[in-house]
Amino acid sequence: MHPQRESRLLSAPVEIRRAIYAMIIPREIHAFLSRGRLRLSVCLEPNLGDDSHDGRERRSGTDHEGISKWARRLRSSWGPHWECEETSHARYQSNIHGFLFLCKQVFFEVSDIMTEIAAINVTDLETLSILLGRDQSKDVFNYSWILWEHICFTNIRKLNLTFRLPVASYRELEDEDTVPRQMSTESTVRALWASSWPDLLISRELRSLHIWLDHDNSSSWSTVKERMVLRTLSAALTAHKQAPSQTETPQAPDVVVSLPKLHPGMAAPGSHFTQDSLSLPFTIQRRYRQRWHCKETSNGDLDIQYRPDFPIMEELRHLEPDREWTLQGIEELEITLLESGEDVEAVFGELLNSPSICY
Template sequence: MDPQQSSRLFALPWELRRAIYRDLMSDIDGAHISFNPRSGLFWSPCLGANDDSMRQSSRPIYHNGPLEDFSSAWVERMSSDWGCHWQCEEEARSSADLCGESRCCSRMHYEYVTVMMEHGSIHVTDLAVLEHLVGSPVSRVPAGTPSMGRQQDIIGSNDLFFGLRTLDISLRLNLAFFVALDASAPDDRAVDVTGRPESETETVGAARVRLVSHLAIWKRLPQVLGSFPLLIQTDIRLDHDDVLPWALINEHAVFKEFGQPNSCYQTQVDVTLPLLLPSGLADPTRHLMVGVMENIGPGFRIHRQRRFPYVVAKNATGWDMIRTCYDREFSHANSLDEYLDELRLYGTPLQDPDELHPEISFGPHLLDELLNWRPPAEGNEEIVYEDLPS
């Protein structure tokens, strides 16, 4: 990197340059990184996570119907891969790159991003950006950098993310990804799970290559977190984009790599997963318990929250639909019969478990949970049922 010795800006002490950068980003509490294959990384402001609202742009609708019956803005919010950061995705579409002006000079760009990482959390909401982090190991002390303390290491680093302090990962992924993590052998080539095409132009073969690549990215994440010397906090929020319940997911398989002896992360990791309700039916062989998971790591903690109750999907005839997810994890799913009826309308007969989802193995514990669950007795404070508005 050119040190730009003749620049008046870089003639100033680092403390003054940092103050200038902070003044430029005074209204920014955090930033999202998205990835464009043509232009590279794009930085946009974070407005905060929001799944308390229904994401509606008009009066909320609680029944099935063709997409044209709904506001297009609401449909986009339902299907947002950014999950609870759907507002941030909308903001990113209309905002300029937060780091745009700093790109005129490589050194200024590195310093600007470094100060942004001091100033707030860095948010990642897709695996493309996570791949960028995973694929670029950090060099703790770049070659030729004078050893003048940790700050000098940061501003002289050739790696953009050397100064990363707080990382927030929110991923709403295809169910096939989680199923593949459960089914995968040590050799990823042995994974016998086909990824689902994400567009009409993507072939099944390309989808499988993408899926295997995503599995490799996720499995390398714990080691990569350990390569950021200043990282002190990592928040991970996961969900899938299917109508089927979260109880299908083998959480031990999802976080297996975090508990491996070769995982070198030292950061505090807080993981937020969908609720497993009723909690008494959670399977300890598949699901993680709330609290600190010492068997995974001393700084690894599990939290639970309700899932957002709507998805955008396609039914058997190809019509795009917005459908209520009748799942025992949702506060308004006060009857499993409604959930089962919904699956049958979707062309998914629950009576034959193998047809419910072809790539999922339904164990006896989960079948018992699906077929025998009933609402809890009155007075159970863990689950609150709400009447649907008329």
């Protein structure tokens, strides 16, 4: 900590200081772990899923180095925040951290206003666990622990969770066995996941919770039994809303869950949130999914793989630009082919003059 004696900033009125902090603090911030410490970096507020952000925008050159870089970006566990991850490693990113730790008074003042005005983004369950104050294994003398104490979850107004989890994690989350609360200190994906939702709803300040989910595999999203995965969130929100006294219970935040579009040939009401789903305690938004993926070759090199999820014929827009295909038109065509029993993957594979795309 630096001496405060000569600080012009700290000699300014508190309203002026707060106005300065509000100008410096980004609208969205990433909280993440690096070498066991909680760190902060700016969020570049990426597009979280539309028909043009399918992975090709992460391209970086056509030579071997460029392809490897593109592949690493495609497999980023930060998902659509891949560029935020790259930025978080940049040296100048220490500015947020450096400013925060300018001195003790600035630290307290900035921490307070940061959780008031900035959305906090988290891209892994371990960081979420620390923000919820459940990881007791960290060194209390580590200054990042002090940081945790002051941006701890109960002060956060807006929380964005972006989880691009391994398929194996989803298989674990689909398991029907319930997870007892006493397991919540264990660091298994299922225990962290199940205990996070009730803990999140304790906060009186949280107003908005956005949850973006995907898996890190090129297979269809529809292989995930999303109803099973989100049943603990649904149960926690339902119990919260049915609590007998709303005066003692914090108001539930607005919860939006962003999921990839379902494949009509694979969607099932028992496993997925379909049109037939009953009313839910959260809002579901569907989006187009990443189509370009990282593939590791047998000799360990990183390569690129094109594996589209529904609609798999989206590439027609690029192959036949003169036809002015719309995505809605392609979706309708694909559903028609599916309903008439056609093998859409084989048809499209022939069109592409490539092997059939399989799930």
